[in-house]
Amino acid sequence: MEQTTIRSNPLPIPNKVTQKVASGSPNIGQPMNSSYENQWMLSEEHRVPVRKQFEESKEDANKTKDIPKKPKDTPEAPRKSQKDMTKAERRLMQEQQRMEKQQRLNAGLPKSAKKAAEIEPKKPVVAATVNQDDKAKKTQKTQKIQENDVPWLLHLDTPKRPDSSTLDLHPAVLTLGLYFSEFKIVGSNARCVAMLETFSKASVLFTLEQLLYVSPSDATFSRHIQKHLDPQIAYLLSTRPMSLSMRECIRWLKKEMSDIVEEDPPLSDDDARHRLMDRIEHFIRERITMADRLIVQYGLQKIQDGEVILTYGKSSVVESLLLEAKKKGIEFKVIVVDSRPLFEGKHLIRRLVAAGIDCSYHLLSSVYVALRSVTKVLMGAHALLNNGAVYSRIGSAMVAMAASDKQIPVMICCETYKFVNRTQVDSFVMNEIGNPDALVNTKPTYNANHLDQPTSDVSVLTSWREQPNLRLLNLLYDVTPSKYITLVVTEVGLIPCTSAPVIWREYNEEFGKRE
Template sequence: MSQEQSKLSSKELKELKKKEKAARRQAQKEASGITPEQQQKNLEQKLQETKKTSQTPTNLKKQLNQTLIKNEKKVPHLFGHLETREQRNASSPTISNLVHPSILTLTLKYSNYKIVGSNSRLKNMLLAFKQVIEDYKTPESTTLSRHLTNHLSHQIEYLKTGRPLSVSMGNAIRWLKQEISHISIDINELKAKEILCSKIDDFVKEKIELSDRLIVENASKHISNGSTILTYGHSQVLEELFKYCVLEQDKTFNLIIVDSRPLFEGKKLFRNLVDSDVTNSIRIQYALLNSLNSTLLEDVDVVFLGAHAMLSNGRLYSRVGTALIAMMSHTRNIPVLTCCESIKFSDKVQLDSVTTNELADSEDLINNFNIPPQKKSFALEQFIKQEKGEESINDSPLANWKDLPNLNILNILYDLTPPEYIKKVVTELGSLPPSSVPVILREYKNT
């Protein structure tokens, strides 16, 4: 080491060594005959290769997680692990370039709740996948059975930004990927796409449409003339059940539709029943969940509930408020029946609705446009004017809720119902107790 180098600091020594190393590399490249232009080209090729490898499903998922914006809205610490709508919507631009237009449209409908319900979401997802497969072209130096699975994974990752996947959607995705892996590499691409599209059509017909038909026939045995039925929200299979009992079995009964904020799905059921001209045989009563009392439950003979999923420990995972109705019915010895297709069965075990749930926007509970404007009484207006002044009469008491540090508004979409509150689970395989869910799962996997 020279005397000049000994006087340098450690930082300056490191920089000097870096420059010497770079000079030696440059000299070696010039000696081998590589020009600076060729070096630049090699560098650009390396960047393109790293960009391609970064577009695998796992790396895209990491990019999504890195681009998630911080949640500015207040969420209680107990539910802090759940993603908010803003976090889900913060998708990476690299993914949106790879996404099919039908998936972009479907994701927007999911996030705006234009399509709700497990069956509707599953059916629309499979139809969108069908369009993706029809427009798909296998790149060179690869096969359809290998590349199409990765291509679908990009679509699924973007689909999750609208809303988390339901259990039935997850089961259908696993089935579709398995069918793609069974496609032989010797089959023509056009023929392979036709096979996959026909299998998707068969899956929708068998697992949704025919299953619902069998469930309706099994569940109709529990509805008798003159009985009073209570249901909660909207379920496609329950809507078909009530229509089937009237139009094909000529039954007359009373129906109590219980509904809740913020989606008011019970209004959809009420509207669809009125449009189908079954109100001559069904006497419908509409009530909100917070106004449900013992007088409404006095004459109820049976309760029918829809399902988002049935877990392997026999618990029902459904829209929030379902557990409350099941518990109230159980205390009054009213039988509770759940209509659920086998595609909604999950091998997961869950003991509460905190660990896994879906967190919706808190503003949906406050600024709900489905509620008609309500006329205040004269006495109430005078009281508000006296207490807060005339300018704040029309202000919502929760208009500035974010400015209150100790106020959190939670909008979760699902809850968990214990199996002891459910008498039977009506499936396409028959009416079974909740404890038989693992048996159906085992048979479903075997087939």
């Protein structure tokens, strides 16, 4: 007899030959579950394709739509639980819930059906139409404003006019906010000193009549002063975004106020007030004034006779360094590169020329022409980031890259209080946007080379907001990568820019500011 080899099936897949079901089995005639696993386990005759099953569910849904609604008198059938529903029924229910939620959102109601049911009967029809008209007007205004905005920089703060109607703020803080918003106080050192001195006045003098600031009866001065200064800080932040160095000063100030609270035994109100004033004066003297003098002393080592130094914009510490070098009898020339719209270099070149320094003036567009005879580039900084990059006024990166292209050393003068624990590789993650109208020259230009053609009385960019495809961008800062910077002059010495995180860590350990 021939031996028949029986091949063992590794998977218990039922088929016509091997499937044997007992006649008394209760599974006979019962439908199987419609899960993918059970469908795959069925034979090919009983297997239903997924596409066909989806089409059947759509047909079932369409049939349910055609069924007429039951009258209100007839009792509704008990609602099935989701476990008892088929896949098609569950999908239909989810689709209905999604459509109802979308209708509620379009009507201005909350997502939740329960909250919408509470709000809907109370909401009058007239108010809805008024709200829709207000929304339409607001959207039209925002569309007009956003037409001239750069779409990929909408996350940055736009320039705002300070709200001077706030009466619970100190008058010195209101004045300082106006100065900041109108760019009457510029430069990181000047802004930080003005802010700290104003906070010192706000913590001591409460009104214009020189009355002492008195804390409430249920709180001491040391515990209430931070609550008193918080709205002052928020107001300055609303008038103009704070620079990174100002944020470091505020962080230090809050740490000092918390140290006063933790004093044991607790200080009296007068002692706490004098302690806070003394700490602010000490910070300005040690970290800004004395630091600038030390930077000048270290920077003099790098200035020799016959050098041509290029600087960009106006930096207070660079100005002090150049004036001190002239007093020491060093003979050198200075090239000041400037840019719109602030033209800070004009103020610097007036001071240098008055001191007897040989100077020349260039715009940023002609920086490569100015670099022909330059031996050293000297610039200031608003902050030194943790990755060694310099955060400074817009155009600094262009000057540094052009000097690096010509193999000219670039020196940055920066105080250590401007070192921040922040890493930034471009100018678009965080920046400040100035008023774009400041870039528009509304005065007509006179061209002497074309006398036969009369000049226009109106500038070309006067009606730039009416041009739908024209956008003006006025960024105030940029980031200079560390590879374009030769060294940084600080009050602790001449260091490479990559040593910034080490110095930041050392100062945090010394002053107890580590977070």
